[in-house]
Amino acid sequence: MKKLCQLFLLSAVLFSASGHSAMLVTVTGAGTDSCGDWILAEKSAGTPQFIYKTWVDGYLTGFNMSTIMEKDLLxxxxxxEIYVLISxxxxxxxxxxIMMATNHIAVNVLAK
Known part of the structure; x- marks a missing residue:
């Protein structure tokens, strides 16, 4: 239920910021892991860190493509530098x- 609430909040933020109607979207993969997991992976600098960073790369690319007419966020x-901001x-x-962290950076830092 907590993840569903987070996803609803994300969709509201994404679509209200871009002027689109709010709708619920499903987010899958490593981005559904916690920020605590990101910090632990950062300390180990192994496969989990690579997986999280690759997920962030894909998320930001998709976010960037959906807002391409407004600003190239990347x-x-x-x-x-983006990984440092997420950390x-x-x-x-x-x-x-991790998805909430990435979205926060996309909306509140990169899009400004």
Whole structure:
């Protein structure tokens, strides 16, 4: 139920920010893991970290494609800098999902 609420909140943020009607979307994969998992993976620097970063890359690419007429979100900041921003968010919000962290960075940092 918690994940469903998070997904609904995300869809409301995404579509209200872009002027589209709100709708529920399903998010799958490593992005549904917690920010705490991101921080643990960051410390181990192994396969889980690669999986999380690859998921973030795909999410941001899709987000960027959906808003391409507004602004190229990935043009100004490199992925390394984005990963640092996600890590900072995750340290402050360890129980939130990686998807919520990535979306927060996309909407509140990259889109500005």
């Amino acid at each position: 043009r100004e900041k490199g992925l390394s 900072e968010y995750c340290k402050k919000n360890p129980v939130k999902s």
